[in-house]
Amino acid sequence: MSETSHHPGDAAGLRARFGALIARSDTLALLWLALPMIGMTLSRMLMGFIDFYMVSQLGTDAQAAIYPSALLLFTIGCVGMGLTQGVQTFVSQAEGRGEPQRAGAYVWQALYIALIAAAVSAPIALLVPRWFPFLAVLGGHPPAVESLEIAFLSVTFWAIGPMTACAGLESFYNGVRRPIIGFAAMGVSLVGNVIGNYALIFGHWGMPALGIAGAGIATLAAWCLRLMVLLTPLMWRGLVERYRLNDWRPKAARLGEVVHLGGPVAFQWLVDIGAWFVFTQLMIPPFGSVEMAAAGLAIQYMHLSFMPALGVGLALTTQVGNAIGAGSPETAARKVRAARRLICGYMSAMGLVFVTCGGWLAERLCFEQEAEVRAAVIASATLMLVWVAVFQFSDAVCVVYSFAARGAGDTRVPALLFALCCWGIFVPFGLLLSRGAPQLGAHGPWSMCTLYILVLGVLLWRRFHSGAWRQIRIFADAPPAETAATAQQAAPAPAAALGAEADAGEPVSPG
Known part of the structure; x- marks a missing residue:
């Protein structure tokens, strides 16, 4: 009975054959690229469900307060988050043109949009007890529910800045075919949110029992944790060099294009x-x-x-x-x-x-x-x-x-x-x-x-x-003929996208 030898090239060959199989099928290529993004969207749904489930244990009033509060937070937060969605279009088309170095400037403009969103949302968060009662009267919310909604929103509106930054960074990673980064960040934040809820809603591990306000703090912390994970790859040498991520300066023209x-x-x-x-x-x-x-x-x-x-x-x-x-x-x-x-x-x-x-x-x-x-x-x-x-x-x-x-x-x-x-x-x-x-x-x-x-x-x-x-042309100039012809080969292949981050190189400081 002979032993099977494993050569270093076996894994690379298997990966190449798998990539070729996916490349022959548009449906498989799409599904393979989409898997981390599907995981990310399902994780978002799971985070909302976990918040709802854990807060519901506080009673009927808390259960009635959490869903409309979370929906209102996302309704206002979606303005900044939506503005950054243009990043995915710009970076994916830049990749297709064979000009990935254009992408870096766009992701930085998304982060500047997030800073603006944070500044605009700060007075909204500070004044929740002043303006929310008018909305509660319009919706006919009971006083007990209204007070819980105020407690939750007074904390979570501070998350609008991190929410916007996360949306912009995820758009960048999705556009350059590295959605696994966004999926990993979502997973880390999901775990952090569960732990924070358990500790702060119910007062475990020596923490105060803050009820629905504790859920708000856990939500804010989870968004900040997610942002930290998403920011880390911006210092990876491979990504910095390919996408010129050290192009961090504000650019009015690029910012205008993203907003447009x-x-x-x-x-x-x-x-x-x-x-x-x-x-x-x-x-x-x-x-x-x-x-x-x-x-x-x-x-x-x-x-x-x-x-x-x-x-x-x-x-x-x-x-x-x-x-x-x-x-x-x-x-x-x-x-x-x-x-x-x-x-x-x-x-x-x-x-x-x-x-x-x-x-x-x-x-x-x-x-x-x-x-x-x-x-x-x-x-x-x-x-x-x-x-x-x-x-x-x-x-x-x-x-x-x-x-x-x-x-x-x-x-x-x-x-x-x-x-x-x-x-x-x-x-x-x-x-x-x-x-x-x-x-x-x-x-x-x-x-x-x-x-x-x-x-x-x-x-x-x-x-x-x-x-x-x-x-429609989002870039004024035509793509370089040679690089456009080979852009799809230069971009990370669908089969390699999940592991692309591991080959990105050592961290460097952008700038």
Whole structure:
């Protein structure tokens, strides 16, 4: 019986064959690049769920306070976070052009945007006890819930600066095909958040029991920890040299370009998240606590469907940006078709699960002790999941074409389409049916939610297939002919992207 010899070249050969296999399939290449991004989006969802679960142990008032507080934080924070999303488009296209050295200046401008966001949010955080009561009155929040919301937001609004910086850095790493860095940072912050919650909410390990304020402190600390992890690779020699990360100086022109491209994304996020804020806080509450609980349950499962799709969408933005930068719009279109098959297939399958297993799914997340109320919540959530199933395919289309357009630099028109559908269909007619046709119950608002997503999917599909994105140029000069032709070979291959950071070299100080 002979022993098998292992040569040093075996691992490299296996890696090369694996890379070649992925390179032959657009779908596999997209999925491989997207895996860390999917993990990152699912981790974000998990962090929100953990906060909700741990704070819920403080009682009904705390449970009622945590979700709207977290949603309000993200609604305001999404402005700065959205502004930095243009970084991914610029760096991915620079990579595709064979000019990776252009990328460094853009990530630094995102960090300057984060500093501005921190400065602007500071007075908002300081004055939460002054301005939030007006919002609480508008939403009809009970006084006990209002005081808890103030305690949470007074701390977490200080996280807007780190949130914005993290968004910009993750956009950079996603754009240069190193999403594993963002995934690792998210994992570290998730662990930190759980530990902080355990210690500060309940007073373990000698810490004071601060309740929901402790959850706020843990959230702030988790964002700061995540930022520290994301900043570290900016000192890796390989990355510094390839992307010229020592180009740290403020540049008005580059900053303007990031804002010009990211501004519509921030607006799109704001109108979309704002519409869901109205849905959960104004449309559904008139129908009572059972419908509110059922809606929250349905939305949790909706997250399980679209969060992985968002991860694939982020990878698609990078692929489209690379292809456009290399002067190959046909390659970009081919990548979009692969993403459409993957995302639409997954979300349609989830829709089928919601229809066939809705009752079983509702039972898994319903913890109500009173049998009659529990049965009512499960029955209502089961019907709501049918509404969610109806728009899964169209929601998938929205994800595909909005992220593809972003990679090409087409952000203004998609943002306007989001605003038109969210605030021209969903919000006004959802409120109208909620108040004017109460006999429909929560099905009135859910029907308008479904209609807006169906219409938006058609509009985004038409926008992309109009070919307008092919005419957009985010760089004034043409790409160098030789470097553009070889850009895809020079960029980190999908199979190597997960391990690229290990080869980046020793740390150096940017500057």
